Amino acid sequence: MTEYPLDGSGAISAVDIAAAWDRELPGVPTSSIGVITPLWRVAKVLADERRRTLGRLGVDPATLDLLSTLRRAGEPWTLTTRELTERCLVTAGAISQRVARAEREGLVTRAPSSASRRAVAVALTERGHDVVERTVRGLLTHEEELVVGLAPEERRRLGELLGKLAASAAGGGGVGGEG
Amino acid sequence: MTEYPLDGSGAISAVDIAAAWDRELPGVPTSSIGVITPLWRVAKVLADERRRTLGRLGVDPATLDLLSTLRRAGEPWTLTTRELTERCLVTAGAISQRVARAEREGLVTRAPSSASRRAVAVALTERGHDVVERTVRGLLTHEEELVVGLAPEERRRLGELLGKLAASAAGGGGVGGEG
DNA sequence: TCCTGTAGATTTAGAGCTAAACATACAGGA
DNA sequence: TCCTGTATGTTTAGCTCTAAATCTACAGGA
Numbered sequence: 001m002t003e004y005p006l007d008g009s010g011a012i013s014a015v016d017i018a019a020a021w022d023r024e025l026p027g028v029p030t031s032s033i034g035v036i037t038p039l040w041r042v043a044k045v046l047a048d049e050r051r052r053t054l055g056r057l058g059v060d061p062a063t064l065d066l067l068s069t070l071r072r073a074g075e076p077w078t079l080t081t082r083e084l085t086e087r088c089l090v091t092a093g094a095i096s097q098r099v100a101r102a103e104r105e106g107l108v109t110r111a112p113s114s115a116s117r118r119a120v121a122v123a124l125t126e127r128g129h130d131v132v133e134r135t136v137r138g139l140l141t142h143e144e145e146l147v148v149g150l151a152p153e154e155r156r157r158l159g160e161l162l163g164k165l166a167a168s169a170a171g172g173g174g175v176g177g178e179g
Numbered sequence: 180m181t182e183y184p185l186d187g188s189g190a191i192s193a194v195d196i197a198a199a200w201d202r203e204l205p206g207v208p209t210s211s212i213g214v215i216t217p218l219w220r221v222a223k224v225l226a227d228e229r230r231r232t233l234g235r236l237g238v239d240p241a242t243l244d245l246l247s248t249l250r251r252a253g254e255p256w257t258l259t260t261r262e263l264t265e266r267c268l269v270t271a272g273a274i275s276q277r278v279a280r281a282e283r284e285g286l287v288t289r290a291p292s293s294a295s296r297r298a299v300a301v302a303l304t305e306r307g308h309d310v311v312e313r314t315v316r317g318l319l320t321h322e323e324e325l326v327v328g329l330a331p332e333e334r335r336r337l338g339e340l341l342g343k344l345a346a347s348a349a350g351g352g353g354v355g356g357e358g
Numbered sequence: 359t360c361c362t363g364t365a366g367a368t369t370t371a372g373a374g375c376t377a378a379a380c381a382t383a384c385a386g387g388a
Numbered sequence: 389t390c391c392t393g394t395a396t397g398t399t400t401a402g403c404t405c406t407a408a409a410t411c412t413a414c415a416g417g418a
Contacts, residue, residue: 012266014338020251021315028315032322035334036225038341043222044268045348046215051376062404072199081367087191089223094405096368101403118366118413136200136207143211149347154340155214159193161329161337162217168328169224230406241374260397273375275398280373297383297396 014038035165046146053142057135064139066098067107067132070124077124080113084122107131193217214344225325232321236314243318245277246286246311249303256303259292263301286310 012020014037018030050061059067069087070077079087084095099122102108107128113119124132147155191199193216197209229240238246248266249256258266263274278301281287286307292298303311326334 011268017251020253021319024251024253025312025315029319029323031331031334032319032326034338035326035329035341036322038338038345039218039222039225041268042341042345042348043218045345046218048376049348060403072196072203074199074203082365085366089220090404091406092367093369093407097404100368116366116413120367133204136204140200140208140211143215144208146348147211147214147344150214150340150344152210154343155210157336158340158344159213159217161333161340162214162221164333165326165329165337166217166221166224169221169228169325227406239373261395269374270376271397272377272399276374279398295383295396299397 011041046143049146050139050143053139054135057138059131059135062094062098063102063105063107064132064135066095066102067124067128068136070108070122071129071132071136077129078121080119080121082119102128225322228325229318229322232318233314236317238310238314241273241277242281242284242286243311243314245274245281246303246307247315249287249301250308250311250315256308257300259298259300261298281307 014034017037018033021028021030021033047061054061054064065088066084069084070079073079081092081095081099084099085092088095088098090098099108099110103110105127106125109123109125111121111123113121150158193213196216197212200207200209200212226240233240233243244267245263248263249258252258260271260274260278263278264271267274267277269277278287278289282289284306285304288302288304290300290302292300329337
């Protein structure tokens with residue numbers, strides 16, 4: 001047995017989890033559970049779906065994230081490692097490894113940047129263009145189907161609430177007590 | 180440099196990403212981006228926060244997920260590997276590894292289940308109890324602060340929309356064409 | 359020129375996960 | 389009894405990430 005229930009059928013609901021903590025450890029604050037638990041569940045379902053879809057297309061999510069970021073940047077499809085770190089939201093070490101893997105497969109090239117000799121310019125190769133253009137279309141088409149259950153107004157509202165949560169989490173969490 | 184901007188300050192907005200694809204590859208369906216991109220960003224901010232918070236408390240997220248699931252189950256704080264797989268939403272192999280790590284640290288024990296000789300009963304030790312009770316309170320208190328930016332009604336609505344999205348993604352994505 | 363600081367990038371150690379292969383325990387029929 | 393199927397766990401290979409240490413290129417002051 002390798003699998004776990006992808007639809008969360010065996011999983012406990014966020015309400016049940018909060019109720020269980022309230023019963024087992026009375027007094028713990030449980031109101032964040034109703035937001036954070038469903039959020040991670042959905043994120044996991046979507047990540048699993050993306051991994052499988054891309055597996056069928058012959059790419060892995062980390063590499064496609066790299067290629068997509070370069071492709072979206074527009075001509076000349078080149079960014080420095082530092083820019084990639086900012087846009088992909090992973091550490092510089094992770095970018096370095098992603099680029100090394102992609103370079104090994106002939107999807108990108110590495111060269112000293114024209115601006116600074118410290119900076120490294122990562123550029124999409126023709127093969128990289130082929131891969132990204134072939135897979136992004138398939139991926140976005142598939143993901144479009146995953147969100148059909150939400151009406152346009154619901155999607156807009158969901159995106160809005162997620163943005164608000166992101167601001168709240170990033171602002172309040174980093175430093176500590178600020179009240 | 181090891182870090183990346185935790186608050187997403189250097190990141191491109193979901194709207195910009197969709198606009199970039201529309202410009203670079205006209206015709207690709209981009210309407211899922213407004214939901215999926217913010218969702219993963221928030222999930223990542225929360226995961227990073229949790230990892231750091233738990234790091235300070237001396238536990239790792241995967242182990243705490245295991246211990247919490249056992250703790251929430253109530254007396255006698257024992258579940259089989261299969262039950263853990265269903266509730267933690269990771270593969271059986273991952274559970275096996277989590278349990279092995281936790282057992283090595285004296286946080287849980289493994290024993291043949293009384294019901295079936297195939298099944299393995301994983302039980303919380305006294306030390307496991309100590310760890311989970313010490314850390315869960317701190318973790319939930321911290322996460323409470325991360326969601327203060329959302330009013331109660333907004334939290335409720337967000338949880339509701341996330342549930343609807345989960346149902347949509349799990350239902351529509353697994354099989355393929357079902358029209 | 360030498361020292362010091364800083365920024366950009368890479369390397370390495372150690373987690374943690376999935377998928378797939380394997381091992382084990384039964385159950386049910388011939 | 390033997391065979392077959394199925395459920396439960398474990399192991400292994402390979403990927404990917406973070407955090408920390410390291411390397412390299414400069415810049416600015418003494």
